[in-house]
């Protein structure tokens with residue numbers, strides 16, 4: 001069977017014989033950039049029905065049609081982990097989104113903290129990055145990328161039962177381990193990473209006062225926010241996620 005060179009996220013349903021109409025940009029990518037021809041194979045996923053092999057039926061300049069042939073992988077949703085992070089510079093924010101998708105999170109939530117510059121964020125761009133990362137890494141679900149929300153508002157409406165692993169820079173130097181109690185807490189989690197300037201005193205007090213918050217160290221050095229996001233997701237995944 002011919003190997004598929006392209007993996008695409010689509011919003012349409014996928015199933016045996018299901019036709020999939022391509023948007024203009026997708027058709028441009030498949031037929032002008034990747035030079036696919038009728039009969040060539042493509043892998044598709046939509047976040048609901050797993051991954052499907054499809055073949056090119058009709059290749060046009062501004063559009064095209066694929067037809068699903070067989071399911072190649074079942075749906076494998078990421079663990080119920082949210083990444084809450086304060087946006088940093090553009091390229092580093094893009095990196096955080098890309099790595100969060102690859103490492104495996106269900107939701108990416110940009111958070112405005114006291115020391116965050118919120119002008120740095122474009123949710124549509126971040127969503128496009130999440131789609132690209134999912135296409136590239138073999139994920140069958142694209143994590144939701146939520147709009148920016150203030151930390152105050154987020155904590156005021158926090159869902160019952162979801163725990164927060166807070167990367168607390170004031171614990172630098174403490175062992176970077178999840179406590180036994182945290183390791184016992186399988187289920188819904190979020191990781192919280194601060195901005196370049198760290199958390200304010202008021203934010204720290206508010207976080208420390210909440211029962212669902214577990215502060216952690218990420219080792220003996222101060223990490224940049226993007227490194228901290230990767231390190232914290234890795235730590236969580238190794239103990240509580242789908243790597244464990």
Ligand code: SAM
Pocket residue numbers: 166167168169170171172173192193194195196197198199216217218219220221222223224225228
């Ligand atoms: N300006 C802050 C300071 O000097 O203390 C550092 C902020 S750091 C660049 C950005 C975020 O990464 C922090 O708010 C925290 O969430 C996380 N972080 C970085 N290094 C960490 C560490 N060693 N332990 C825990 N969290 C860390």
